[in-house]
Amino acid sequence: MGCYDCCIRCIGAVPYPSLVATLLCYAGMALFCGCGHEALAQTEVLVKTYFARDPKDYEVMASFIKYFQFVIYGLASFFFLYGILLLAEGFYTTSAVKQTFGEFRSTQCGRCLSLTFIIVTYILAFIWLAVFAFTAIPVFFLFNMEHTCHNINILAETTPTINQHSWICMDARQYGLLPWDAMPGKSCGMTLASICKTSEFHTTYDLYIATFAGAGVTLLALFLYLVPTTYNYAVLRFLGRKGIR
Numbered sequence: 392m393g394c395y396d397c398c399i400r401c402i403g404a405v406p407y408p409s410l411v412a413t414l415l416c417y418a419g420m421a422l423f424c425g426c427g428h429e430a431l432a433q434t435e436v437l438v439k440t441y442f443a444r445d446p447k448d449y450e451v452m453a454s455f456i457k458y459f460q461f462v463i464y465g466l467a468s469f470f471f472l473y474g475i476l477l478l479a480e481g482f483y484t485t486s487a488v489k490q491t492f493g494e495f496r497s498t499q500c501g502r503c504l505s506l507t508f509i510i511v512t513y514i515l516a517f518i519w520l521a522v523f524a525f526t527a528i529p530v531f532f533l534f535n536m537e538h539t540c541h542n543i544n545i546l547a548e549t550t551p552t553i554n555q556h557s558w559i560c561m562d563a564r565q566y567g568l569l570p571w572d573a574m575p576g577k578s579c580g581m582t583l584a585s586i587c588k589t590s591e592f593h594t595t596y597d598l599y600i601a602t603f604a605g606a607g608v609t610l611l612a613l614f615l616y617l618v619p620t621t622y623n624y625a626v627l628r629f630l631g632r633k634g635i636r
Contacts, residue, residue, distance in 0.1 A: 408619040409481025413474045416612035422605025424467040427526075430598035431456045434529070434568075437595055441586050442563040443573050452568055470609070473515075477616055480508050481623075505624045509617065516613040523606040528566075530603050533596045536561050540587035543580060559583070 435449070435456050443449045543559050560579035563569050569576050578586055586592055 408615060409478055412612045412615040412619075413478045415608055415615065416470060416474045419605045419608030419610075419612055420467060420470045422601050423526075423609060424463045424605075426598045426601035426605060428460055428463050430529070430595055430602055431460055433591060433595040433598060437586075437591050438563060438568055440591070441578055442576060443569055445574070449569060449573075451570070477508060477512070477620070480505060481619060505620065509620050509624060512613060512616050512620065516610065516617065519606070519610050519613060523603075523610050526599070526603045526606045529599045530596075532566050533592070533599060536583075536592075537587055537596065540584045543584045547581065547584070 435453055438452060439446070439449050539559055539561050546559070558579070560577045561583055562577035564571050564573060564576040
């Protein structure tokens with residue numbers, strides 16, 4: 392066998408769908424973890440600067456933010472290792488299916504391992520679907536806030552003498568960011584419009600959008616993992632029944 396044939400065989404053994412899924416997973420987790428960590432820190436700054444006066448009002452929120460930041464560290468480490476394992480499993484099943492490396496064949500233990508990865512990845516995908524939905528909440532809150540500020544600016548320009556815009560408010564307590572007895576807990580009128588023009592607001596909004604996008608890319612990567620892994624496992628089962636081990 393020449394060098395060219397060997398290279399062709401090696402290239403043919405690369406699990407391209409699993410490789411693409413791994414790259415997507417790492418890119419999505421980098422966005423989710425990096426931007427999510429900074430978005431949480433900016434949220435604390437935004438709330439305690441414009442919506443709360445007493446430090447005790449945002450004490451619980453600050454504790455939750457620190458807790459979720461540590462969770463993000465754990466998620467980054469877990470998905471880094473799990474991505475490597477899934478890619479290695481993709482190499483194994485692809486080589487076994489194509490019977491590329493001579494004596495290298497599927498075994499009962501290998502098929503059980505592949506099935507385990509499929510089940511775990513299915514569970515992770517459904518859990519991450521909930522995480523994906525959860526990351527939409529702060530995006531929804533900040534989108535509403537930006538839309539409210541836009542309405543305030545329109546009213547301030549069209550009816551400056553009536554002062555209707557002063558009755559338009561955004562209450563952080565309604566979204567669970569602050570307890571109901573927090574003061575002021577809300578921002579109204581031109582004060583709210585001025586908050587929307589600050590760099591803290593725009594930075595936090597952009598970071599949460601990036602976090603939401605990162606969660607979506609990671610979810611796509613998990614489902615993309617499942618397609619080749621399930622297919623390869625089905626082929627391995629078929630070869631096992633045919634007596635090809």
